[in-house]
Amino acid sequence: MSTLLEVSGVSVSFDGFKAINNLTFQINDAEMRAVIGPNGAGKTTFMDIITGKTRPDSGSVLWGEKSVSLLSMSESRIAQEGIGRKFQRPTVFEDQSVADNLMLALKKERGPLSVLGFRPSTTDGEKVVDLAEQIGLATALHRKSGELSHGQKQWLEIGMLLAQEPRLLLVDEPAAGMTPAEREHTTELLVEAAKTRAVVVVEHDMEFVRRLGCKVTVLHEGSVLAEGSLDHVTSDEKVIEVYLGR
Amino acid sequence: MAAIALSASRRSFVMRYPSVVIFIGVLALFTLGVTILAEGFGIGVISTSFVKTLGKTLCLCLVALAMDLVWGYCGILSLGHMAFFGIGGYAIGMWLMYARTEIIVRESLAAAPLPPTPQEISDGIAGQIFGVVGASEFPPIWAFAHSLPLQLAAVVLVPGLIALVFGWLAFRSRVTGVYLSILTQAMTLALSLYLFQNDSGLRGNNGLSGLQNLPGLSDVPQSTISILFFWASALALGLGYVICAWMVSGKFGSVIRAIRDDEARVRFLGYSVEAYKLFIFTFTAVIAGIAGALYYPQAGIINPAEIAPIASIYLAVWVAIGGRGRLYGAVIGAAFVSLLSTWFTGGQAPDINLGFYTVQWVDWWTILLGLSFVAVTLFAPRGIGGLFDLISERRHPDRNGASLGPDPGALREKEADQ
C-alpha cells in the first residue's frame, strides 16, 4: 500500500495562537483512520489545511503517487484532485432538491462551459438513485433538502461525498445529532467506502470510533499525542490525562 | 422509484421551465396587439411615442433579466449593469450619429464646384459632431464609427471586455457581498464622470443625440421605425428569456444558485467559483450592452447621466420588486416599475391636493418607489412574482413527488418555505 497523503511539520497560528503545531500525519490508499481529540484540539483546522481553506505557516502537504504539494492549489483544484470533505455542520444546498444536490456532486467535468452543456444521461440518473438508496433518501429524491431532518442532511452530505468518488474522504463528526440506528448505518457507509478509498473520520463518540475498528490518531493542542489501535491509545497515560480522564 | 428519478432527470427543458412557453406566448400576443394598434402597420390608435415607450420598456426588461441572472441566481449584487447598458447605447449611437452626419455633410458639399476630398468630408462631419464641445477633429475612440458592423461588434465586445477585466480582478481577490457592490458602483461612477468631461471624445454632457433618425432611412416615417425597433426589442427579449431560462434550468443553474447560497461549499465540490462568477458577470454585461443598443435609438438621445450610479440602483430595485431568482419576476418588475415611473414623472399622474399640501408626483414618485422597495424587502421578499406562487400553491400544492403525509421529523414544503 502506498502513501496517499503525507502531512509533515505543519504549523498554523491564528493571531499568535498555535492551532496546529508541527503536525505530522500519513494515510494510505484504502485506509480508514479515526481522529479524536478534545474540543479545540485542531481537528477541523487540520482538515481545513488539507482542503486548502487554511494556508499553513510552515510544513508540507504532499498528495498521491507523485507527491505533489497541495499547498499551492485552490480549494476547487484540491477537490478535483480527489479530496472530498464533509463539514462538521451539515452544509447542503437547502434550496435545491436531494437529487440536484447529488447531481451537483457527481463526478463530472467542473468547468462552466462543460456544465452549461451538461444534460444528465440515464447512467447519471441511475447513479443518483443508487446513492440515494445507499443513504436512505430514495423516497426523498425530489424534496428540497432544506426540509430534511438533521440526520438526513448529514447523510445527504455523505452521499454527496461518495458521489464525488474521491480518493480521500475527510469526514468531520458524521454522526453528530443522529439516533443510534442512524449512527449504525453511518458506520456501515463509512466502512464500505474505506474498502476502496482512504477515509479520515473525526468523531468524539468513542463507541462510534470503536465500531469503525481502525487505527486512531489522537490530536491535542495541534499536534499528534498518540497513534495506534483504539485500545492502545486509550491506555496511553498522556491521552487519559488530556482527554479521557476529564 | 428509479423510474421517477429518471423521468425527472430526462424531463425536457420546457417541462422543467414551463414559464418559457407562457412568457413567449404573452410576449407574442403583446407584440401582435401593439402592432395592430400602432400607426406603423396598424390602425393607429396608440401614438408613436407610446410605441417607443413600450419598446424601451422591453429593453429594460431584457437588462432586468441580466440583472436577475447575476444577482437573483448567482448572488452577485452588481450595481454597474446599467453602465454596460449605456456603453451599448454609446457604441450604436456613435455609428448612428456619424453616418447620419456624413449624409448631411455630403449633401451640403455636393453643391460645391469641386467634388469634396475625403479629408473635407471627415472634417465636415467632425465639425458638426464636435462643434458643441469646441473640437473639430475625431478623437481616436471614433476610429470605427464609420462602420456599422464594427460598432455592432463594439456593442457586445466593449461591455464584455470591461466586465471580463473588472470581474477577473474582483473575483480573483475574492471580493464579495457589499464590497463587490461598492466596487461596481465605483466603476460606474468613474465611467460616468469620465464621460461628462468634454474631452472624453463622446461630447461630454451633451451626449449623443438624434439617434432616432436612422441613416439612409430619412423617408421612412418614425411611426414605422418605432414599430421595427419594437419588434427587434421583443425578439431580443424573447431570445434572451429562452437563453437565460435554458441556462438556469439545468445543472449550470444548480451550480450558480449553489454559489449564491454557499460559495465556500461549492469550492469544496471542485467547482471554480471564480470562473462561474466571471462567466455570468461577463455574459450578463453583454446582454446589458445589447439591450442598451436597442434602447437608445428609441430614446433618441444618450448622455452620461444615463450611466450615473443611480440608474444601476434602480435596476436592482426593479428586480427586487418583481421578485429576484425567477426570470419572469425580473421582467414584471422592470415593466411595471418603469412604466409606472414614466407615468408619474411624465406629469400624467394627477396631483393630490391635501388642502395644506399638494402632493406632486414628479417629486414624490421617487419617495414612493423607495418606500415600496423597503416594504418589498421587508414584507414580501419574493416580490410581485411571489403572487404566482400563491395561485399555483392553492391550485395544486407541489410537493415535487414527495409523499403527501409528512415524513417523521421532516418539515413539509410549505413550512420550509416560510
Ligand SMILES: Nc1ncnc2c1ncn2[C@@H]1O[C@H](COP(=O)(O)OP(=O)(O)OP(=O)(O)O)[C@@H](O)[C@H]1O
Ligand atoms: N479561523 C480561525 N481564527 C481563529 N481561531 C481559529 C480559527 N479556526 C480555528 N481556530 C481556533 O483553533 C483551535 C482549533 O480549532 P478546531 O476547530 O480545529 O478544533 P476542533 O478540534 O475541530 O474542535 P471541535 O471538536 O470543537 O470541533 C480552536 O481553539 C479555535 O478557536
Ligand SMILES: [Mg+2]
Ligand atoms: Mg471541529
